[in-house]
Amino acid sequence: MERPEPTDEEVLFDGGIMITETDLAGKITFANRKFVQMSAYEKDELIGESHRIMRHPDMPKCAFKDLWNTVKKGQSWKGYVKNLRKDGAFYWVIVYITPKLDDDGKHIGYIAARKVPERATLEEIKKTYAALLQKELETGIVTDYRGNMISEELTSVS
Numbered sequence: 073m074e075r076p077e078p079t080d081e082e083v084l085f086d087g088g089i090m091i092t093e094t095d096l097a098g099k100i101t102f103a104n105r106k107f108v109q110m111s112a113y114e115k116d117e118l119i120g121e122s123h124r125i126m127r128h129p130d131m132p133k134c135a136f137k138d139l140w141n142t143v144k145k146g147q148s149w150k151g152y153v154k155n156l157r158k159d160g161a162f163y164w165v166i167v168y169i170t171p172k173l174d175d176d177g178k179h180i181g182y183i184a185a186r187k188v189p190e191r192a193t194l195e196e197i198k199k200t201y202a203a204l205l206q207k208e209l210e211t212g213i214v215t216d217y218r219g220n221m222i223s224e225e226l227t228s229v230s
Contacts, residue, residue, distance in 0.1 A: 073117065075125055081161040085110060090165065090186040093172060098123045101181065112158040128156040132204035139169065143182055146171050152189055152197040164189045 090107035094100055103111075103118045111118065111126065118125075127136070131154050142149040148170040154162055165186035172181040189197075 073121055073125055075127075076156065076158055076160040078129060078156055078162065079160040083110070083157065083161045083163045085163050085165055085186075085188050087188055092118075092123070092184045093181055094123060094184070095181045096179070098182075107186070110157070110163055111155070112161070117158075126155045126157075128154040128162050130154055130162075130201065130205065132201050132208055134204055134208070135201070143169055143171060146179060152194060152201075153186075154201075164194055166190075 088106045089104075090110055091102070091104040092100055092107055093102035099120055099122055100118045101120075103115055108115045108118065113125075135151060135153070139149050139151065148168065150166065150168050152164060153167050154164050156162055166189045167184055167186045169182050169184045171179050172183050174180045
């Protein structure tokens with residue numbers, strides 16, 4: 073599926089909780105009605121697709137590197153994410169991602185819940201993300217939030 077061209081239009085998340093479930097590779101296996109509505113995709117367009125279709129180009133790769141490093145260890149992750157809608161508009165969320173286990177305790181995927189972000193905190197996050205993204209574009213190196221190198225190649229980050 074082709075990703076849309078981003079626009080400058082923000083769609084404000086009006087509340088509730090958006091839920092998705094993915095397999096271990098990040099392919100969507102479930103999306104609740106609120107997520108489908110906010111994404112502007114049809115549910116059948118989302119199921120089986122990588123969550124990458126939602127990735128906005130303004131997001132620094134280090135945020136996703138940190139996410140994957142955390143959840144692959146079986147830990148939960150929380151962060152602010154700017155998502156890209158099918159129509160090119162965007163929306164911000166706070167996302168909480170936890171490992172999904174089967175009845176035997178085997179790790180089989182991830183569950184992500186999204187809530188409305190705090191606007192005051194979001195303004196600081198936007199500044200931080202813009203600086204991180206600029207550094208990635210200038211150097212080709214992905215760093216964590218503290219400036220420590222975590223990858224020498226931007227292409228190696230999921």
